[in-house]
Amino acid sequence: MSLGDSRRVWVAGLLVILCWTCAIASAVASEGEAPHSAGEDAQTGRSAELLARMAEAVRSLDYEGTLVYLHENRLEAMDLRHQVVDGEVHERLISLSGPIRAVVRAQERVMCVMPNGHPISVEQNGQSRFLETEGIDPDALVDNYEVRMLGAARIAGRDTDVVGIIPRDALRYGYRFHIDRETALPLKSDLIDQEQQPLEQLMFTSVAVRSPEGPAPESSGQPVRSAPATSAEGRWRFLEVPAGFELVMHDEMKQPGGSIIEHFMFTDRLSAYSIYIDQDMENGLEGAASIGAVHAAGRSLRGYQLIAVGEVPMQTVQQAVGGVRLKDAADSQ
Known part of the structure; x- marks a missing residue:
C-alpha cells in the first residue's frame, strides 16, 4: 500500500478513499415512497431475494451513468462506469462538479486522484467496488438491524422496489436500497440513522445497463x-x-x-x-x-x-x- 511520503497524506488519503467508496454504496432521501404494511414487514424472504439479486447485478453487469450525491447540504455530480472485460472488473468514478477527483479500479489496484492533484495508489482485496453490496445476509443482521420491504418508487424513469435495513441502535448506520425491477441494480440508496433519517444521498439520474460480452467475473475471496x-x-x-x-x-x-x-x-x-x-x-x-x-x-x-x-x-x-x-x-x- 502506497499512500505518499508523509503521515498526513496517509490519513487524508485513507479518509478520501473511504469516503468515495462508501458514498457510492450509500445515500439519497426517499420522496414519495409507498407506506409499508404489516404484510410487507413479514416479507423477509422477498427482501433477501432482492438483496442477493442486487449484489449479483452490481458485480456482473456492465453499467454506466450519472449520479448525484447529496451530503452536508452539498450536491455533487459524478460519472460512474463499471465494465467487465475478459472476466475482470474495471471501474471509473469521475467528479463532474467541484474540484477534479477521480477513482479508477482495475485488476489489483485502486488509483485515487485527490483534489490537489496528488495521486494515491492502493492495493485492493478483490472484493471492494464502488457499489459495495457484496455479502449482505439478512439472517445475519437480525440482532442489530430490521430488514423489511418499504414499498416502491420510480428512479431515473425506472420502476424499483425499496428494501430497508434499519439499525436498532445508534452505533451503526443502515441503508434503504431502491432496486431496479428489471436489472436489480441499486438505482438509489439512502444511508440512514436509527430514525431512518438520511445522512447521505445518492441517486442515478440516468443509467445504461447491458450484459457483458465476455465471461462474468469470478468471485474471489470472501466478503x-x-x-x-x-x-x-x-x-x-x-x-x-x-x-x-x-x-x-x-x-x-x-x-x-x-x-x-x-x-x-x-x-x-x-x-x-x-x-x-x-x-x-x-x-x-x-x-x-x-x-x-x-x-x-x-x-x-x-x-x-x-x-x-x-x-x-x-x-x-x-x-x-x-x-x-x-x-x-x-x-x-
Missing part, C-alpha cells in the same frame, strides 16, 4: 461481511468493542520507508470500521475527524499512533480506538 470472527493475536487487545461488532481481519501493510502499519477490521455484518496502528507518530490524528458519514478517531499509546475509521457514527470509532491496549499493559492503561 468481509460474511468473514468468520477471529481473535486478536500478538501484542494488541481490543476492550469494550462496540456492541455487535466482531474482529474479522488482521493484516500488515508495508510502507515505502519500510515501516509496518497493522490493520484490524471489525464488522457487524453490514457496517464496518478499521483500526490502524503505526509507530510513525509524525502528523498523526489526535481526536476526531469526519468526511461526510465517514468518521475517524485517533490517539497515541506508548509510541504508537492508533486510528479508528469507518462509515459508522463518531461514538463507535471513539469507543473502538479508546479500547485498544497493549497486552503487556492492559491492566495499567
Whole structure:
C-alpha cells in the first residue's frame, strides 16, 4: 500500500478513499415512497431475494451513468462506469462538479486522484467496488438491524422496489436500497440513522445497463461481511468493542520507508470500521475527524499512533480506538 511520503497524506488519503467508496454504496432521501404494511414487514424472504439479486447485478453487469450525491447540504455530480472485460472488473468514478477527483479500479489496484492533484495508489482485496453490496445476509443482521420491504418508487424513469435495513441502535448506520425491477441494480440508496433519517444521498439520474460480452467475473475471496470472527493475536487487545461488532481481519501493510502499519477490521455484518496502528507518530490524528458519514478517531499509546475509521457514527470509532491496549499493559492503561 502506497499512500505518499508523509503521515498526513496517509490519513487524508485513507479518509478520501473511504469516503468515495462508501458514498457510492450509500445515500439519497426517499420522496414519495409507498407506506409499508404489516404484510410487507413479514416479507423477509422477498427482501433477501432482492438483496442477493442486487449484489449479483452490481458485480456482473456492465453499467454506466450519472449520479448525484447529496451530503452536508452539498450536491455533487459524478460519472460512474463499471465494465467487465475478459472476466475482470474495471471501474471509473469521475467528479463532474467541484474540484477534479477521480477513482479508477482495475485488476489489483485502486488509483485515487485527490483534489490537489496528488495521486494515491492502493492495493485492493478483490472484493471492494464502488457499489459495495457484496455479502449482505439478512439472517445475519437480525440482532442489530430490521430488514423489511418499504414499498416502491420510480428512479431515473425506472420502476424499483425499496428494501430497508434499519439499525436498532445508534452505533451503526443502515441503508434503504431502491432496486431496479428489471436489472436489480441499486438505482438509489439512502444511508440512514436509527430514525431512518438520511445522512447521505445518492441517486442515478440516468443509467445504461447491458450484459457483458465476455465471461462474468469470478468471485474471489470472501466478503468481509460474511468473514468468520477471529481473535486478536500478538501484542494488541481490543476492550469494550462496540456492541455487535466482531474482529474479522488482521493484516500488515508495508510502507515505502519500510515501516509496518497493522490493520484490524471489525464488522457487524453490514457496517464496518478499521483500526490502524503505526509507530510513525509524525502528523498523526489526535481526536476526531469526519468526511461526510465517514468518521475517524485517533490517539497515541506508548509510541504508537492508533486510528479508528469507518462509515459508522463518531461514538463507535471513539469507543473502538479508546479500547485498544497493549497486552503487556492492559491492566495499567
